[in-house]
Amino acid sequence: MKGLLLRLSALDADAATAVRVIAHFEALMSAGSDAVSLVRSTAGLAQCAAGLERTGGRRVRFGPGGAALPGEPERVSGSAFFGDTDSGPGGRVWLERPGAPGPFDELVLEWMAIAARMLDGRRRAAEPPHAADPALVELVLSEREAVEDRARALRLLGLVPELPLRVVAVALAGAGPAGAPPSPGSGPGAGPAPDIGVETVALLGRSGLPGSVRIARVGPLGAVLVQRPDGDPASPAEELRAAAGARPAGPDAPGRSAGRAVRSVRAGVGGLTEALDAGVSWQQARVALRFAAAGRPEEAVTDHDDLGPVALLAEIPAERLRARPEVRALAELAAGEGGGTGIAALAAFCRTGSLRQAAAELHLHHSSVAARLAHVEETLGWRLRDPRDRFRAHLALYAWRLSGTE
Template identity: 40%
Template sequence: MFGLLARLSEIDSRAEAAVRVIAAFDALVEGRVSASTLTRATAALAECTAGMHLLDGTALRVAHNGTVDSSDRDVPRSRIDLGDGRAVWIEREGDAEALDDLILERFALATRVLVTPPRVISAATIADPALTELLISESAGTEERARAIQLLGLVPNLPIRIVAVSTSEDRDPGTEAVALVARTRTPVRPLRVATVGRTAGLILQPRQNADLVVSDLQGSVRDRLQERDPGSGRSLDLRVGIGNLVSPQDARTSWLQALLALRFTVQGENSAVVDHALLGSLTLLADVPISQIAANVDVVALQAISETESGKLDLRALDALCRTGSLRLAANSLHMHHSSIAARVTRAEERLGWDLGTPDGILRARIALQSLHFLNNGES
């Protein structure tokens, strides 16, 4: 691990180096390393002394070669305060390096996850599954919900929002959910996480800046999807559905909204996060029986196109056009040239026989593509 970190400075591409920095800290978080190991890794990565103020008031400083540095030199520090007397910093003599801000930010995020006091970890992250299921249960009474709200440490009169997180079968959705919140720039406390089946439920009750939670999560997911699975090298499969703000007593409503929004997500930087509040009348599509969807002529036509790899790319281009409203924006979302998008949309248009240059044609394609998504995922 430390050999990898030390070699990062030799990488010519800053963009690639930034991705590797993020991956290195993600690996440290996943490995649940100690405070000293995290600080030592940061110092090796930054090639300068790194430090951390712990909750008990002690300071941990490690030089770039991995040795504990107990000196008290007057060296310029870039610092982030974490609250409760905790802080992290890096010390560099001379000009700052290009990746210093990113390294310090990831150091702080990793510290929030790994070096949180036990009393905060138990209350702020992992929720009792039984209490969570009781909170979102259809059959629970008012008194039972009130008790669950109290035991989960939620404020009874402060709105909550539930977020549903889904990932591939080889990854833990609960871990991914915590990692997403750790990446947000707006602190979210209290936070509760419980896994229901293959879906993680995030119970968020932000005390301030509640409106920023959605945009922060969208940014976190985009950042995560730009990384690669260290094992397979493939893009990560990560999708998020966001429920509305509700009273804690109405947690089930937000949970069901989050699950419904999750059904509308499609893997990709600009479609992996769906906010239920923005779906509006599109939610009516979720009530159409799967048998009717399978028999629809538009869905059948799209299914035929999707049987080849080239056809799948054509449908991705068409979907991007429907979501963004313009060829240029669609091209940006898929990191392709707009002429390539135009060619693929034209090819799909010829096979379907629809006029995709009209609002009605785009609406028809949008509905059919979403219906095909439901069909392929076995959702009715």
């Protein structure tokens, strides 16, 4: 390519420039660059702002100096579409030249669209989760370290400082609310104690999350950095719930042994934040984790975004929650004979608001669920068909779960 450029530059400067443009994008595609690298390098090549936006996705814009640009473009001097394909929904690329389009803008846009379409085909392939250096992950999650140090740590982890991410906190299922029954595999003779790092890698491996996933152990928790392709804001909660409900395929798979249920985990998903503010998402993930309950996938993974103002309950000290009569009553119910099944029925009914939907979720006949709810009503003095009592019951369940965690 160098030799061709030298020969062309001696004959025709325009031809040499055209080849240089093509070589630029071919190098980007060969290197497996992401959308951020594509837009930033195109802006530098064209010496004007450039942008990319996928259908229903996040907009990415960079100036010629390499700085990310927020908001919508003020003036688009030229654009190109990369249409819907089997590998992605397509989208648009553009240049934002203040004056008239440059002589090679059309070629730049054509090849930028080609590169974007190729990236679109790659971005949906799930990258295996990587076990990361815990020191780097802790540096990213710290709010005390300098921004420059956090940005460097993100790059060393293979993440993009300019794209948003979410943090997921993972804990072993046995660390549940006070009075809750122990999780499977936690009793005597259950075998070696599980390792949260191994369990977190197994959970994320089953989830098949697209994008960059970095896992490390931080204290007693698994910390997971999830950066979706091109900053896609979608929460990973649904994929994690599906993975939490999955079971290893064979008798020799990790976590499975004769006569013992598969160990499970609980997870809290933090909100979407800028990568340099990952500490905020980490705090939210730990709050969401306190609301997660061992057992069914629907409750084993809690998304902080879904909690809304209920998340404020986590600010109440655990001892004050334990002092509430409703929380004490739930703890006594859970500790009694058949208490675990009653709690499960109550949680499913509060979540769905329907006896039949609760029964379908629990894979039970609706009459069995009705009998369990009747026992709960008799024990706690609630009338669950009354919306006010059901609201109180739901809040009491949240408070009971929080009362066993700090």
